[in-house]
Ligand SMILES: Nc1nc2c(ncn2[C@@H]2O[C@H](COP(=O)(O)OP(=O)(O)O)[C@@H](O)[C@H]2O)c(=O)[nH]1
């Protein structure tokens with residue numbers, strides 16, 4: 001399955017953009033499944049389901065959302081692959097700005113919107129710096145000059161990513177994004193793949209800077225999520 | 234993956250001999266009459282009631298529409314659809330756009346903002362370019378502003394003046410799209426002179442007779458589609474000269490009244 005991680009601050013437009021890009025992919029006869037990692041609550045499940053996309057939403061609750069994400073990657077991958085989807089997309093918002101969910105060897109996308117302030121590209125940190133693709137939303141709400149200045153700041157933080165403007169409301173630009181998703185690396189298993197950036201200290205193996213994915217590397221306070229049945233999608 | 238929007242020099246050198254918007258459909262899905270071809274050095278005005286689709290037409294150009302907007306129009310460059318690579322390269326580069334947007338949201342001072350913009354556009358002397366943009370903006374704005382002020386503190390008119398000056402002086406895009414400049418609270422005539430001093434494809438959405446008659450031809454919109462194309466006649470040029478004279482007179486009298494000077 002092709003694997004994509006999508007990360008960005010809350011309400012920057014991740015779900016809007018992913019749902020529309022998946023719609024564009026489906027028109028090409030290519031299916032997607034989405035796993036949403038969140039902290040306490042989320043309406044994203046409904047939005048994806050309404051768009052006809054197989055989705056599983058899981059919550060970290062009292063745990064560090066970043067660790068929860070790493071702890072459940074194998075299972076998330078297995079669930080998405082089990083739906084028969086060609087592309088599995090993982091949306092995360094709960095991750096604190098210190099972290100990055102991107103995985104070496106999978107496609108990493110950062111979503112950021114034009115309204116977050118000129119220092120946002122810097123504050124967002126590794127989630128943006130280590131992304132392959134940066135999607136910039138809400139360009140409809142600012143002037144062209146502001147879009148360009150913002151883009152310039154993003155480029156300063158990440159010199160190699162492809163930067164694209166997408167409108168999460170109208171879907172403008174989502175066809176181009178779908179073409180990029182269709183080229184995401186095809187992966188057999190996430191086991192033994194590595195995170196691009198180590199996670200902060202807490203009380204499980206990832207607290208000790210573990211970056212390998214898989215149950216066999218997990219010790220301590222490990223929480224396993226329950227995923228939707230394949231038929232729920 | 235190549236990212237052309239950073240390849241300034243290459244994009245700058247390129248200018249199409251024509252842009253075509255293929256016929257789309259109106260708000261009820263009925264087909265539009267025909268394609269619209271736009272050429273450098275030509276000014277096209279968009280007219281029609283509010284909600285008739287003028288701004289949408291401008292967005293279709295700006296976003297390199299490929300059947301993915303509500304109108305179903307496609308933008309062709311030199312008569313053909315850009316391929317995926319060309320689309321990537323041109324995104325945000327093909328047109329300079331002045332929208333109806335009247336306010337800035339970025340948390341920067343005017344000076345830092347314009348300087349960063351000059352840097353991002355690879356201006357040869359960014360400091361000097363920024364100075365010129367701010368000076369031009371201040372000559373358009375009714376009330377001058379200090380370069381150290383925050384963007385978000387500018388008045389609507391000052392924001393528009395800055396957007397106009399920035400577009401006129403920092404842009405090297407081959408096409409210029411202007412949405413209802415007359416409502417901007419700036420010196421309209423000066424703004425237009427500043428913006429038109431180049432051999433660009435210019436498209437202006439307007440309700441203003443002088444701006445409309447300044448165009449070589451007019452597209453009349455209704456219900457989301459182009460209903461009619463009108464080419465400016467010699468007689469209309471004479472009307473334009475008369476209207477412009479009346480406006481100059483109005484401007485002169487207004488200036489005198491403002492200063493409390495006698496009207497002679
Ligand atoms: N104006 C505008 N609003 C957008 C855009 N993209 C998303 N939104 C709105 O932003 C809000 C948050 O979007 P959502 O996709 O839920 O963000 P997420 O929390 O990152 O998944 C919603 O109300 C969207 O409709 C955009 O490009 N322009």
Ligand SMILES: Nc1ncnc2c1ncn2[C@@H]1O[C@H](COP(=O)(O)OP(=O)(O)O)[C@@H](O)[C@H]1O
Pocket residue numbers: 257258259260261281282283284285286287288289290303304438454456457458
């Ligand atoms: N052909 C069309 N099909 C569907 N929606 C359209 C079409 N043309 C315009 N619209 C929509 O109608 C609304 C008003 O159009 P707009 O371009 O803003 O009008 P104007 O600028 O002339 O006042 C916008 O939401 C626009 O997206």
Ligand SMILES: [Mg+2]
Pocket residue numbers: 014015016044091093
């Ligand atoms: Mg979301």
Ligand SMILES: [Mg+2]
Pocket residue numbers: 284287288289333412438
């Ligand atoms: Mg309009």
